[in-house]
Amino acid sequence: MSGITDPTEEYFKDGTWAWDGTRWQKLLVDGNGKLQVAGMTNVLLDGTIHSDTLAQSPALGRVIVGLLSNGVPKWSILTPGAAGQVLTVQAAGGLDWATPTAGAYTQGARAYHNVNQSIANGVPTMLALNAERYDTDVIHDLAVSNSRLTCRTEGKYLICGLVAWATNGVGLRIVTLLLNGATIIAGSGTPPTATDLTMHSVAVVQAMVVTDYVELRVYQTSGGALNVLALAEYSPELMMQRVG
Numbered sequence: 001m002s003g004i005t006d007p008t009e010e011y012f013k014d015g016t017w018a019w020d021g022t023r024w025q026k027l028l029v030d031g032n033g034k035l036q037v038a039g040m041t042n043v044l045l046d047g048t049i050h051s052d053t054l055a056q057s058p059a060l061g062r063v064i065v066g067l068l069s070n071g072v073p074k075w076s077i078l079t080p081g082a083a084g085q086v087l088t089v090q091a092a093g094g095l096d097w098a099t100p101t102a103g104a105y106t107q108g109a110r111a112y113h114n115v116n117q118s119i120a121n122g123v124p125t126m127l128a129l130n131a132e133r134y135d136t137d138v139i140h141d142l143a144v145s146n147s148r149l150t151c152r153t154e155g156k157y158l159i160c161g162l163v164a165w166a167t168n169g170v171g172l173r174i175v176t177l178l179l180n181g182a183t184i185i186a187g188s189g190t191p192p193t194a195t196d197l198t199m200h201s202v203a204v205v206q207a208m209v210v211t212d213y214v215e216l217r218v219y220q221t222s223g224g225a226l227n228v229l230a231l232a233e234y235s236p237e238l239m240m241q242r243v244g
Contacts, residue, residue: 107153108241109139111146116166116227117236119220126178127163127216127228127236139240147215149240151208156244159186160203161216163228164235169194171221177202178217185214192222197229205243214240 081087081097088098111129119125126147132140137152151157163175169192176187186204206214216238220226229235 105155105242105244107137107139107155108157108239109135109137109149110237110239111135111140111149112235112237113228113230115230117230118225118227119218121171121224121226122219122221124217124219127218127238129216129236129238133239145213148213149215149238150213151210151240153242154209155242156205156207157240158203158205158243159214159240160201160238161186162234162237163200163216163218164231165192165198165220166227166229167194167197168192168222168226170223172219173198173200174219175200175202176217176219177204178215179206180212181215199235214238 078087078095078097082099085097085099087095090096090098110133112131112133113127113129114131117125117127129140129146130142132142139149139152140146141148141150149159159177161175161177165173171192172189173192174187174189176184179185185206186202188200188202190198190200192198216236218228
């Protein structure tokens with residue numbers, strides 16, 4: 001039943017098959033227990049067509065590939081690649097190991113403040129950020145203008161801000177993401193409650209060029225000073241991560 005060109009034929013229900021580039025050929029076991037392609041006299045991994053003795057005793061997990069040597073089909077063990085490499089089809093059509101191209105963008109930062117910040121009534125205020133969770137592209141400066149996350153690599157960034165206010169039921173609470181000190185690119189406003197914290201999360205995907213920066217601006221009208229609370233992993237937090 002060798003030489004099948006229609007992969008839907010019933011013959012595929014019985015046995016193991018290999019594609020020789022033109023048609024499907026059935027793999028058989030000869031009288032010596034060696035693999036052989038139906039219709040061919042040479043057996044797979046036989047020293048008569050491959051002088052490498054290791055080819056007759058491949059280690060567990062090794063990859064066996066077909067190749068042409070001076071027009072003669074032979075079989076070979078593919079040498080293992082380095083750690084982290086994957087098996088790929090090369091431009092010339094053969095198989096080989098290659099290191100995969102990194103698909104994820106790495107530029108990003110997340111900064112926060114570890115003490116409460118008192119916010120004056122009726123005064124828009126940029127929140128200070130005196131600590132970092134990570135920074136992969138010199139995006140945040142702890143010493144100079146630490147309210148800012150500054151773009152160092154042009155691209156599209158996911159930008160998020162998190163804020164929690166002390167309990168107070170009077171007035172409004174507003175949180176905005178501000179681009180370059182002037183343009184609001186995302187915001188959240190809500191009336192507070194007298195019995196619980198008022199919490200905000202704001203997010204946007206923004207195209208940025210080098211030196212663009214974002215800040216987390218807050219505003220409240222409680223009638224007096226009111227704290228933005230320092231809460232572990234939540235408030236206040238400002239982050240940006242490149243996504244495109």
